[in-house]
Amino acid sequence: MFKTSLGDGAELRPLTPDLAEEFIANVDRGREFIGRHVGFADAVADLDAARRILETYAEKAAADTGRIWGVWLDDVLVGGVLFRTMDFNMETAEAxxxxxxxxxxxxxxxxxxxxxxxxxxxxxxxxxVEWRTSTRNAPSIAVAERLAMTREGVARDSYIHRGERLDMEVWAVLAPEWRAARRP
Known part of the structure; x- marks a missing residue:
């Protein structure tokens, strides 16, 4: 896994099990905000749960089936990005x-x-690369749009979050589209 500068004092780094305390602190600072749309905010209930999630992603990284990175701003973990799934036989990933x-x-x-x-x-x-988000999550939809992804449809009632069934938008970008959008 790699680490890289994101500019303006921000850095993307692997989020590994030894960083569970930083991870739980990040989730605790934004638990309700994050949890409006992201299920793991509820799953990261304590330090042991945070460590288990990061261990799961370490296992996924070792098996080449997923990855997780933290986003640090001025050396404080403020969030993260991940490939929830990666399938190299099908050449697909879900971010x-x-x-x-x-x-x-x-x-x-x-x-x-x-x-x-x-x-x-x-x-x-x-x-x-796929991006799945609740139809109610306008900021996440805006990210998909900024990434030049195509909205492919809505998976109705496909996700249960906090006891409620939600519709999920499915967005994706294909490698040739990604490369074309990234050209100056």
Whole structure:
């Protein structure tokens, strides 16, 4: 996994199990905000749960089936991006993100997801990157739009969050589209 500058004092780094305390602190600072749309805000209930989630992603990284990175702003973990799934036989990946409220509006998610999509497409040979988000999550939809993804449809009642069934928009970008959009 790589680390890279996102500019303006921000850095993208691997989020590993030894960083569970930083991870839980990040989630605690934004738990309700993050949890409006992201299920793991409820799953990261304590330090042990935070460590288990990061261990799961370490196992996914070792198996080459997923990845997770943190976004640090001025050396404080403020959110992260991930490939929830990666399938190299099908050349697909599903990206996601979270961010605490104090870091919103700085372009961090768009820059971080751009970095991981660049890596997935150019280094790892991924052909299709998906982005799934609740139809109610306007900021996440805006990220998909900024990433030049195509809205492919709505998976109705496909996600249960806090006891409620939600419709999920499916967005995706294909490697040739990604490269074309990234050309100056």
């Amino acid at each position: 996601g993100c979270w961010l605490e409220p104090a870091a919103v509006g700085k372009g961090l998610v768009t820059r971080a997801v751009t970095a991981i999509i660049d890596w997935a497409v150019e280094v790892r040979g991924i052909h299709r």
